[in-house]
Amino acid sequence: MIKVKRGSSWADALRSYEVLLDGEVIGQIKRGEEKDFEVPHGPHELAVKIDWCTTPAVPFEYIGEPVHFECGNALKGWRSMVAIVYVLLWPSEYLWLRNVESGSANQYRM
Numbered sequence: 001m002i003k004v005k006r007g008s009s010w011a012d013a014l015r016s017y018e019v020l021l022d023g024e025v026i027g028q029i030k031r032g033e034e035k036d037f038e039v040p041h042g043p044h045e046l047a048v049k050i051d052w053c054t055t056p057a058v059p060f061e062y063i064g065e066p067v068h069f070e071c072g073n074a075l076k077g078w079r080s081m082v083a084i085v086y087v088l089l090w091p092s093e094y095l096w097l098r099n100v101e102s103g104s105a106n107q108y109r110m
Contacts, residue, residue: 001036002046007072008032017071018049046097053094060099068100
């Protein structure tokens with residue numbers, strides 16, 4: 001099982017993110033929500049997506065213990081004023097996803 005927790009940012013508040021395991025949609029997650037997803041044992045890649053903005057896949061291996069992930073969008077502080085730039089020029093950096101235990105992450109531009 002993997003656990004995915006989405007932040008409570010106001011950007012995209014009314015919309016769900018798709019959760020992708022190995023490129024296939026396995027569910028959706030709403031603002032502030034935490035969800036569990038069953039996955040088979042072995043190596044996998046996880047990503048989240050909204051419209052054409054998708055995180056780079058974060059690799060992990062499921063060996064029977066829960067794997068924890070967090071996700072959200074890059075629009076905090078001054079970045080919220082340049083949302084259109086992220087969506088049009090950096091669609092792979094609009095959202096972020098990280099494996100909480102390993103620190104393996106796709107994080108946003110600074």
